[in-house]
Amino acid sequence: MHCHCDKAIQVFEMNSRLYPESFNTWDSLAEAYMKKGNNKKAIKYYKKSLALNSKNDNARKMLGKIEN
Secondary structure (H helix, E strand, O other): OOOOHHHHHHHHHHHHHHOOOOHHHHHHHHHHHHHHOOHHHHHHHHHHHHHHOOOOHHHHHHHHHHHO
């Protein structure tokens, strides 16, 4: 089954390579993986986003949802 998230993931992965210091690109990539059902990658990228911006409340909130 082809997920509509696949194109978004491709774009967000490219953005993350182009702007690796932007916490928002990692947050968006994590959200796309979460919507696709890949919680392992979502957790990885939300944590990356938090490492770049410890004030990213969205990443903290989403990690709480996934990990609990």
